[in-house]
Amino acid sequence: MKIFLNSLIAILALIVSSVEVNAQYGNGYGNGSGNGYGRQRNSIPQAQTPQEEPKALTAEEIVDNEMPNITESVGLNPFEEAIVRSILTKSVQKRIELQILKLAPEKTREAMEKIVKEQEEELRAGLPEDKYEAFEKLQKDRFKTKKKKKKKKKNKD
Template sequence: MKISKKHLIAVIIFISVFTEIQAQYGNGYGNGYGNSGGYGGRQRSSIPQAESAPEKPEPLTAEQIVDSEMPNITEALGLNPFEEAIVRTTLTKSIQKRIELQILKLTPEKTREAIEKIGKEQDEELKSALPEDKYEAFVELQKNRFKEKKKKNKKKKKKD
């Protein structure tokens, strides 16, 4: 059987076209979308995946912390606008210093000393700027809030 040149050329063209098609669309073992036998493309899993890792909420700034607490403080102490401005600036300044301390990551002893110093400065500023009764009410308010948080934590531990 003699093969003509036309048939030989047709077979060569057919083979080259077939290899092109196979290279583009996989070798027939895949799903027909070019993942070539399951080795590429997007894979499906029966295990549900989270869309993305939940982002950590950004820490509040000193101004944001004070803004959230000021309505309660103003109401509890009955501050006028001038006194409110003094308390706001003093608290913002001391909270900002505490945030900076956290960033520095000092030893526990140095951190404790620095926090005590910041607290004393805050107390001195508020004592000199506020009337005696409002200052005492502020100090009492701070103590009560701290005790309430401890009590809540103890109750939660007892329930668990």
């Protein structure tokens, strides 16, 4: 009888302790695989997926984004707007192709100057003089305002 009582106590102790072990291991909450409510970190480091680079805009999309501002500021009629749109699209496309080629800095600068010169000549030929001057002023003012904003931010900090 004593042996039976000792074995019964031992069996009950094993059953009670096994329930506690299961509770610690995550019984029903991820089963120890780390998906439970406990610590969420995995001991094995995972390779982070690189963030996708934003898709590069096409020349047409870039020009489409800028045209409303240009049309409003310069006061272009639909025919002049079509001329400016085609010239800008062509020059932006050339600039994109130049960036893709990744030439030496000197060659890149020379090619950019050539593209700008061609764009100016085509715009001068396609637009009336007053609207061409307004367009040039708009481009110069756009660059000046960006520089002023940067200086103001530096002064505030």
